[in-house]
Amino acid sequence: MLRVAVPNKGALSESASAMLAEAGYRQRRDTRELVLEDPDNGVEFFFLRPRDIAVYVGSGTLDVGITGRDLFLDADVDAEERLTLGFGASTFRFAGPVGHFSNVAQLDGKRLATSYDGLLRRHLADHGVNATVVRLDGAVESSVRLGVADAIADVVETGNTLKAAGMEIFGDPILRSEAVLIGRSGDTPAGLDVLIRRLQGVLVARQYVLMDYDIRKDLVDAAAALTPGLESPTVSPLRDSDWVAVRSMVLRSQTNRIMDELYELGARAILVSTIHACRV
Ligand SMILES: Nc1ncnc2c1ncn2[C@@H]1O[C@H](COP(=O)(O)OP(=O)(O)OP(=O)(O)O)[C@@H](O)[C@H]1O
Numbered sequence: 001m002l003r004v005a006v007p008n009k010g011a012l013s014e015s016a017s018a019m020l021a022e023a024g025y026r027q028r029r030d031t032r033e034l035v036l037e038d039p040d041n042g043v044e045f046f047f048l049r050p051r052d053i054a055v056y057v058g059s060g061t062l063d064v065g066i067t068g069r070d071l072f073l074d075a076d077v078d079a080e081e082r083l084t085l086g087f088g089a090s091t092f093r094f095a096g097p098v099g100h101f102s103n104v105a106q107l108d109g110k111r112l113a114t115s116y117d118g119l120l121r122r123h124l125a126d127h128g129v130n131a132t133v134v135r136l137d138g139a140v141e142s143s144v145r146l147g148v149a150d151a152i153a154d155v156v157e158t159g160n161t162l163k164a165a166g167m168e169i170f171g172d173p174i175l176r177s178e179a180v181l182i183g184r185s186g187d188t189p190a191g192l193d194v195l196i197r198r199l200q201g202v203l204v205a206r207q208y209v210l211m212d213y214d215i216r217k218d219l220v221d222a223a224a225a226l227t228p229g230l231e232s233p234t235v236s237p238l239r240d241s242d243w244v245a246v247r248s249m250v251l252r253s254q255t256n257r258i259m260d261e262l263y264e265l266g267a268r269a270i271l272v273s274t275i276h277a278c279r280v
């Protein structure tokens with residue numbers, strides 16, 4: 001059985017389980033379940049802290065796992081990203097009291113609090129900054145007010161937590177993160193290809209819609225240029241031999257712009273449907 005690590009709680013947990021369920025895997029009913037077998041799909045799920053998932057995968061104890069890119073890189077283990085999963089986006093950044101810092105060089109000789117000390121130490125070394133790193137478990141924004149640090153490096157999503165603590169971001173982002181599937185470098189255990197294809201199917205089904213329309217035959221090349229699809233649009237004959245029906249996958253975010261342009265071109269009966277599942 002393929003042994004898969006899934007976040008048991010926190011920012012990534014719900015979305016990870018929802019994505020696996022959408023990919024046809026069993027998911028737990030009770031958030032206290034620690035292990036779940038899915039024999040029909042040849043997979044066993046282990047619910048673990050996202051920070052620990054990189055360690056289990058890196059050591060080879062578990063085959064693959066879902067975690068944040070930031071947590072994965074912080075752990076500095078022998079594993080690699082196999083798929084980006086399109087949720088759990090965040091940015092890892094420097095922040096300090098409003099008006100105090102404007103660039104990373106000013107951090108020389110200062111104390112920096114973070115929960116991601118591995119990631120931060122490497123970034124400081126890469127930029128030749130000599131600062132003291134104070135490793136905290138969480139609520140890092142309070143560390144400056146409480147006097148254990150001069151600035152912080154932390155995960156920022158909306159920025160509300162920083163604002164509430166009287167802090168602001170400065171410098172370039174250290175890392176852009178999102179949820180990723182990680183696996184051991186160079187290792188492809190049985191069942192991993194299927195898991196990846198299924199998750200890719202979910203990503204595509206979420207990202208794309210199916211667009212159908214009728215168009216005059218002489219305009220089909222111009223229409224196909226607007227809706228090239230993944231490989232090539234399907235063109236089917238209609239009873240009226242001057243017209244054809246076209247079907248193509250279109251990025252969900254582009255749906256209305258493309259419908260407007262198709263209509264302008266002369267397409268009619270433009271229909272959009274969601275994709276329930278797919279393999280690409
Ligand atoms: N608003 C957010 N706050 C925190 N983490 C977020 C947010 N959005 C996305 N993430 C991502 O979620 C992961 C952190 O998950 P989680 O919050 O479960 O870990 P944690 O902070 O170590 O745990 P906890 O806060 O439960 O002690 C990171 O990859 C982070 O980038």
Ligand SMILES: O=P(O)(O)OC[C@H]1O[C@H](OP(=O)(O)OP(=O)(O)O)[C@H](O)[C@@H]1O
Pocket residue numbers: 137138139140141154155156157158159160161162
């Ligand atoms: O920019 P925002 O949308 O405000 O989100 C970022 C905050 O969320 C996370 O904290 P979390 O709730 O995980 O608590 P923690 O700091 O104790 O981990 C993170 O560490 C920041 O504090």
Ligand SMILES: [Mg+2]
Pocket residue numbers: 010138
């Ligand atoms: Mg957290």
